[in-house]
Amino acid sequence: MLTERQSRILALVIGEYVDGAEPVGSQHIARRSGLGVSAATIRNEMAELEHEGYLDHPHTSSGRVPTDKGYRFYVERLMREEQLSWEAQQTIRHQFHQVEGGQDAWAHLAASVLARAAENAAVVTAPRTASCHLKHLELVSLHDRTVLLVLVLDQGLLRQQLLTFEDVYTQEELATTAERLNQRFGGKSVREAEQAVELSAVEEVVMDSVTEVMRAVDAGGYDEAYLDGVRQLLSQPEFARGDQMLGLLELLDERNLTRAIPLRSLAQEGVTVIIGADNPRLDVANEAMRACSVVIGAYGAPGVASGALAVLGPMRMRYSRTISTVRYLSGVMSELMVESYE
Amino acid sequence: MLTERQSRILALVIGEYVDGAEPVGSQHIARRSGLGVSAATIRNEMAELEHEGYLDHPHTSSGRVPTDKGYRFYVERLMREEQLSWEAQQTIRHQFHQVEGGQDAWAHLAASVLARAAENAAVVTAPRTASCHLKHLELVSLHDRTVLLVLVLDQGLLRQQLLTFEDVYTQEELATTAERLNQRFGGKSVREAEQAVELSAVEEVVMDSVTEVMRAVDAGGYDEAYLDGVRQLLSQPEFARGDQMLGLLELLDERNLTRAIPLRSLAQEGVTVIIGADNPRLDVANEAMRACSVVIGAYGAPGVASGALAVLGPMRMRYSRTISTVRYLSGVMSELMVESYE
DNA sequence: CCTTAGCACTCTCATCGGTAGAGTGCTAAT
DNA sequence: ATTAGCACTCTACCGATGAGAGTGCTAAGG
Numbered sequence: 177m178l179t180e181r182q183s184r185i186l187a188l189v190i191g192e193y194v195d196g197a198e199p200v201g202s203q204h205i206a207r208r209s210g211l212g213v214s215a216a217t218i219r220n221e222m223a224e225l226e227h228e229g230y231l232d233h234p235h236t237s238s239g240r241v242p243t244d245k246g247y248r249f250y251v252e253r254l255m256r257e258e259q260l261s262w263e264a265q266q267t268i269r270h271q272f273h274q275v276e277g278g279q280d281a282w283a284h285l286a287a288s289v290l291a292r293a294a295e296n297a298a299v300v301t302a303p304r305t306a307s308c309h310l311k312h313l314e315l316v317s318l319h320d321r322t323v324l325l326v327l328v329l330d331q332g333l334l335r336q337q338l339l340t341f342e343d344v345y346t347q348e349e350l351a352t353t354a355e356r357l358n359q360r361f362g363g364k365s366v367r368e369a370e371q372a373v374e375l376s377a378v379e380e381v382v383m384d385s386v387t388e389v390m391r392a393v394d395a396g397g398y399d400e401a402y403l404d405g406v407r408q409l410l411s412q413p414e415f416a417r418g419d420q421m422l423g424l425l426e427l428l429d430e431r432n433l434t435r436a437i438p439l440r441s442l443a444q445e446g447v448t449v450i451i452g453a454d455n456p457r458l459d460v461a462n463e464a465m466r467a468c469s470v471v472i473g474a475y476g477a478p479g480v481a482s483g484a485l486a487v488l489g490p491m492r493m494r495y496s497r498t499i500s501t502v503r504y505l506s507g508v509m510s511e512l513m514v515e516s517y518e
Numbered sequence: 519m520l521t522e523r524q525s526r527i528l529a530l531v532i533g534e535y536v537d538g539a540e541p542v543g544s545q546h547i548a549r550r551s552g553l554g555v556s557a558a559t560i561r562n563e564m565a566e567l568e569h570e571g572y573l574d575h576p577h578t579s580s581g582r583v584p585t586d587k588g589y590r591f592y593v594e595r596l597m598r599e600e601q602l603s604w605e606a607q608q609t610i611r612h613q614f615h616q617v618e619g620g621q622d623a624w625a626h627l628a629a630s631v632l633a634r635a636a637e638n639a640a641v642v643t644a645p646r647t648a649s650c651h652l653k654h655l656e657l658v659s660l661h662d663r664t665v666l667l668v669l670v671l672d673q674g675l676l677r678q679q680l681l682t683f684e685d686v687y688t689q690e691e692l693a694t695t696a697e698r699l700n701q702r703f704g705g706k707s708v709r710e711a712e713q714a715v716e717l718s719a720v721e722e723v724v725m726d727s728v729t730e731v732m733r734a735v736d737a738g739g740y741d742e743a744y745l746d747g748v749r750q751l752l753s754q755p756e757f758a759r760g761d762q763m764l765g766l767l768e769l770l771d772e773r774n775l776t777r778a779i780p781l782r783s784l785a786q787e788g789v790t791v792i793i794g795a796d797n798p799r800l801d802v803a804n805e806a807m808r809a810c811s812v813v814i815g816a817y818g819a820p821g822v823a824s825g826a827l828a829v830l831g832p833m834r835m836r837y838s839r840t841i842s843t844v845r846y847l848s849g850v851m852s853e854l855m856v857e858s859y860e
Numbered sequence: 861c862c863t864t865a866g867c868a869c870t871c872t873c874a875t876c877g878g879t880a881g882a883g884t885g886c887t888a889a890t
Numbered sequence: 891a892t893t894a895g896c897a898c899t900c901t902a903c904c905g906a907t908g909a910g911a912g913t914g915c916t917a918a919g920g
Contacts, residue, residue, distance in 0.1 A: 201883050216893050219884070237883045237900045278666070278680060316654045316670045319859075324620075324674045328658045332666045336676050338620060407767050416760045418752075425749050516660070543912050558864050561913070579871045579912045863920080870913080879904085890893080 178228070178249075184211065185221050186230055187254045190242050194492050197413045199239030244452040244491070247469070251449050251495050258496045260504050264293075269508060278332040279303050279481075282512060284402045286485055286505060291405025293501045294471075296412070296489030297428065301401045301439055303476055303483040303513060305330045308393050309365050313357060313386060315339075315350035323350060325385055330481065332516075335389050339381060353378055357386075366390040401433055414467055414490045423464035428488075436462070437470055439484040447503050448472045452491050469493050473502040475509035477517045485509070520570070520591075526553065527563050528572055529596045532584050536834050539755045541581030586794040586833070589811070593791050593837050600838045602846050606635075611850060620674045621645050621823075624854060626744045628827055628847055633747025635843045636813075638754070638831030639770065643743045643781055645818055645825040645855060647672045650735045651707050655699055655728060657681075657692035665692060667727055672823070674858075677731050681723060695720055699728075708732040743775055756809055756832045765806035770830075778804070779812055781826040789845050790814045794833050811835050815844040817851035819859045827851070 178186065188209055192200040202222060206215040222240050225231045230246035242250070268289055275281050283302040290298035312328040321344055327335045345353075357379060361369050369387050406428055410421050427436050438450075438457055450456075450470040469491045476482025485506055487498050520528070530551055534542040544564060548557040564582050567573045572588035584592070602610075610631055617623050625644040632640035654670040663686055669677045687695075699721060703711050711729050748770055752763050769778050780792075780799055792798075792812040811833045818824025827848055829840050 199883090203883080214893050215883095216895095217891085220892090223885075233884090235900055236885090237881095237898080239883065278678060312656070312658045314654070314656050314668070314670075316674075318674055322858075324670060324676075326656070326668060326670065326676065328656075328666065328668065332658075332660055332678070332680070334666075334668065334676070334678050336620065336674070338674070407764065407771065410760075410767065411764060418758045418760050418763055421760055421763050422749065422753060425752065429749065516664075541912090545912080556864050557912095558866095559862085562863090565914075575913090577871055578914095579869080579910095581912065861920100863918100865918085866916090868913105868915090870911105872909105872911085874907105874909090876907080877905095880902090882899105882901085884897105884899080886897090887895090888893100889895100890891105 178225075178230075181211065182221055182225055183254055185209070185218060186225055186242075186246060187250060189222070189225075189231060189240055190246065190250050190254075193242055194494055197492060199234055199241050201239035204239070242491075244454065247451045247491055247495075248454070251451070251499075255496050257503075258500045260500055265504065268293075268505065272508060272512060278334070279513075279516070280400065282509065283400070283483060286509060287402040287404040290485060290487060290501065290505055291408060293505075294405070294487040294489065294494075294498045295408050296487050296493065296498070297403065297405040297409035299401050299403050299433060299437060299439070299484075299486045299488065301434075301483045301485075303481040305333065305393065305481040306479060307365050307367075308333065308390055309363055310361050310369060310386065310390065312362065313354055313382070315354045315382065317345065317347045317350055320344060325382060327386060327389055329390070329393060330517075333393065335393065337385050337389055339385055341378065341381060345378070353382070357382060361386075366394055401430075401439070403428060403433065409489060412490045412492075414492065415464070420464055420467075423462050424468075427462050427464055432462075436465060437472070437486055437488065439472060439486055445474070447499050447506070449495065449499065467491060469495075471495070471498050471502050473506035475506040475513065477510065477513040480517055481513060483509070520567075520572075523553065524563055524567055525596055527551070527560060528567055528584075528588060529592060531564070531567075531573060531582055532588065532592050532596075535584055536836055539834060541576055541583050543581035546581070584833075586796065589793045589833055589837075590796075593793070593841075597838050599845075600842045602842055607846060610635075610847065614850060614854060620676070621855075621858070622742065624851065625742070625825060628851060629744040629746040632827060632829060632843065632847055633750060636747070636829040636831065636836075636840045637750050638829050638835065638840070639745065639747040639751035641743050641745050641775060641779060641781070641826075641828045641830065643776075643825045643827075645823040647675065647735065647823040648821060649707050649709075650675065650732055651705055652703050652711060652728065652732065654704065655696055655724070657696045657724065659687065659689045659692055662686060667724060669728060669731055671732070671735060672859075675735065677735065679727050679731055681727055683720065683723060687720070695724070699724060703728075708736055743772075743781070745770060745775065751831060754832045754834075756834065757806070762806055762809075765804050766810075769804050769806055774804075778807060779814070779828055779830065781814060781828060787816070789841050789848070791837065791841065809833060811837075813837070813840050813844050815848035817848040817855065819852065819855040822859050823855060825851070 188205050189200050202215040202218040205218050222231060226233060229243060230249060231240040232243045234241060271285060275285050280302050283300045287298045287300040308329045314326040316324045318324050321341045323339045323341060325337045325339050366387055372383055375383060415421050415424055436457060453466050455465055467490055468488055470486055470488050472484060472486040474482055474484050485502055487502060527547060530547050531542050544557040544560040547560050564573060568575060571585060572591060573582040574585045576583060613627060617627050622644050625642045629640045629642040650671045656668040658666045660666050663683045665681045665683060667679045667681050708729055714725055717725060757763050757766055778799060794811060795808050797807055809832055810830055812828055812830050814826060814828040816824060816826050827844055829844060
């Protein structure tokens with residue numbers, strides 16, 4: 177167990193290191209600690225903190241650097257969560273109410289806002305409906321036997337699919353068919369749509385496609401993750417070397433992103449912080465991930481649709497600000513979702 | 519004017535440099551040139567090539583490196599365009615016929631294919647219709663006074679927009695309105711839609727949005743550029759240093775990309791190569807751009823819709839292969855466009 | 861006149877030793 | 891328990907040194 181003074185020193189070391197990105201020495205702390213003790217005392221305490229595994233030593237004669245354990249203790253016990261200024265809150269809120277274009281646009285905006293606020297990379301997944309329902313479908317003749325199927329799902333989620341029919345149909349015929357299918361399947365979930373019987377050949381083709389798309393949406397296979405702030409992340413001094421940047425970029429590649437960051441596997445409420453090698457998926461994740469922390473929050477309308485927001489930064493991160501921003505943003509997004517869901 | 523032998527030496531130097539990324543010396547060339555002359559002779563010729571501005575010297579005792587002028591001469595006169603193997607052609611073609619989902623998906627795929635083939639970054643703009651026409655519009659009630667406007671434009675281009683009405687309307691009322699507007703404006707261009715008169719209040723709101731979106735599409739403001747292969751580009755040895763990577767990343771940022779690479783300002787036919795400081799937009803482009811070349815091709819159905827493909831790589835690039843890939847891909851995409859346009 | 865062998869010259873890169881500076885760990889005194 | 895003092899260690903920086911690569915020039919040979 178850490179003494180009061182050790183805790184304060186740990187917090188100070190972390191604070192200084194986060195700001196300066198350089199190992200911090202005992203004198204440094206002694207001077208601006210306000211603890212009224214000498215560097216030697218700090219030194220002894222630091223040695224103890226290192227012994228306990230909260231701090232580390234790059235080499236014999238360098239200052240101390242926090243370890244994973246140090247950061248974790250800081251985040252869980254020492255840190256006080258910052259409140260976002262009312263002004264900052266309003267700015268964010270305002271932006272969301274400006275944007276039109278549905279939930280994908282919100283997620284896109286959220287990634288941008290989050291990256292800017294946290295000065296790191298941000299990932300936001302578009303909300304995934306728990307089980308989507310067909311709101312409306314439309315058939316538009318493009319040419320010959322090619323027809324565009326447009327699906328409107330819950331909350332304005334929009335999908336399109338190209339169909340090829342056996343025969344040629346006029347736009348009027350297609351409209352009639354679409355209307356009939358709307359009457360019959362509007363508001364239905366994929367399960368209900370799948371059990372349809374007594375369909376004409378054309379209706380069969382359309383509904384096959386409809387259920388396929390809806391299943392894909394349900395399975396989350398379609399959910400997009402918006403990524404922003406990559407440059408800010410890579411600007412951090414810990415990734416100054418080219419090969420480290422490349423490693424991180426590989427991680428951020430579309431194909432690896434969701435695998436490396438466990439956006440889905442978290443509680444609906446609250447903010448989760450993954451520090452360095454904590455990452456449960458570290459085996460799949462790449463080496464660069466060891467130097468990173470992730471702050472994850474969920475948002476959504478309970479039982480209807482949900483998504484996740486995350487900030488990815490170096491372990492040396494301003495946790496306090498980042499966490500409160502994620503928390504606030506996930507609140508705003510949830511409100512928006514609830515509002516938009518009738 | 520260069521002698522035959524000088525040309526061959528220039529081509530050899532470029533070839534070796536492209537492969538090895540290191541300055542090439544006279545011995546190196548002498549040994550594998552097959553010219554049957556000694557290193558000293560090569561040296562003399564190289565000195566002349568340098569005098570003429572085709573080669574450069576990083577420092578007194580290093581091998582030669584091609585200059586912008588050298589590359590340009592190579593691309594315009596010396597290089598023989600490679601033919602893509604029939605197999606490679608089929609692989610590419612096959613992928614495009616696999617993908618469903620319209621032109622945006624094609625552009626996305628093209629970027630991926632191009633990046634992989636050229637081993638550099640690739641940018642592909644989705645095709646922009648010369649002047650888009652309204653194919654179909656749909657109004658879907660989301661809740662209260664919020665309505666989703668879905669627009670289908672030429673060739674399956676799909677746009678959505680959220681509307682807020684003064685009053686609440688049922689889905690039936692909206693459908694009737696949509697049908698009326700479809701009758702009246704289906705197949706019309708933005709210019710015709712703008713001149714509409716005698717609209718009800720609701721129709722006015724809808725058509726305002728419609729023309730706004732269509733104008734945006736026409737202005738190209740909406741056209742998306744798909745970017746792929748960033749990591750491959752950054753893996754090139756010329757960008758090994760972290761700050762250079764950051765510079766390049768800044769360039770590739772969505773906001774700067776289309777400004778730095780003049781995708782629009784090129785002839786409809788043929789492939790354009792911009793080498794290093796040639797770039798007409800170099801002033802806006804960033805320093806990192808000086809070390810880069812861009813190979814640009816256009817594709818599209820004449821007079822209907824067109825887009826552009828580009829490869830961005832270091833000046834030290836396999837021009838021959840890159841150019842022929844761009845050329846081939848632009849052909850494939852054009853065919854697809856023509857086919858898809860009735 | 862073109863080619864080429866020979867050679868001095870130049871520049872880079874890696875290595876080495878020396879020094880200054882920062883920060884530690886330990887000891888002994890308070 | 892705290893702290894001053896001091897030896898110790900490690901890094902970062904600097905300049906010197908030597909090997910290696912490649913050039914430019916000169917003079918000889920076809």
